[in-house]
Amino acid sequence: MLANRRLLSPLFGLMFIVGMACLVLSTRAGSKRDSANPKLADGLAAWEQVYSVLVSPRCINCHTATNYPQQGDDRHRHFANVIRGREGRGVPALSCIGCHQEVNAESTGVPGGPDWHLAPLSMRWQDTNNRPLSSAAVCRSVTDRAKNENMDGRALLTHHQEAALVLWAWNPGRRLDGSMRTPPPLAHEQFVTATRTWVEAGTPCPRAK
């Protein structure tokens, strides 16, 4: 009995130490998860801000699922029988740059920017019934490097910060009647900040509903 006690004492001691170690480690792991979750939550919240811009008319009118661009805040079909063409730049004799110059033409109400063109169909952000795709679907599309011209998170951030046609959305010029076109719902700086938060969180996408 005494011998057994002598044997069990170190064993209990060892079990106690192991148990405490596990407790400490599990507490640490828990705190790590707690710190990761807010980052994920922040990333997802930031994505929703990014999404609100992407599906605004200034962006989605050229990210169509159709054979033609759209125009206006009501996103109606582009007038003058303009069509997408093989490379999203219209067709000979009816190309995008045949009207859209390198900058906005304020006196004639024609928007412009460098190499005016449609986004490829792989980057369509609406369905064929003209409804914006869900936040989850757009996120999956934007983060799919097979569809997005092989852009990783850092490249997506740069795209949102610097791409000329992205920047145009915040300088969309005047309509023919002289009124200003509606910009996206966030300021460009806010859009970039939201994109950065989303990228730093690992470009998380919401779950499809």
Added chain:
Amino acid sequence: MATYQLNVNGQTKKVDADPSTPLLWVLREELKMTGTKYGCGISACGACTVHLNGVATRSCIVPVSLIGNQKITTIEGVGADPVGRAVQNAWVEKDVVQCGYCQSGQIMSAVALLKATTKPTDTNIEESMGGNLCRCATYVRIREAIKRAAEQLT
């Protein structure tokens, strides 16, 4: 007002114009080149089509301030080009024109099409010429003439 040096049909033309003036009106009013027509004024009909660096462009909506040193080709100068000449010949051969008002623009667009697509299909023609309206509905003869010009060029 500002002074612009424009390259029109290979010649340098100096014009004084308000920067917001559409190229169409500089051509017609300042340079008296009236072959390019005013139709709708909002790029919806194609009557005002010219080429800017070879790109078929609606001159009614491009302010002169945005032209810079781009080469402007108008209906008056397009015949100096082999494709332009072939299109004009085909237009005459097929007797395309009815009232004629839209035909400058039609020819400028047809030339742009044939420079990009040597043997255009009916679909190519319908897509590329879809922005050029003709109230006389000469579309069938326009298509025949484009195909005839393509034959002549091959």
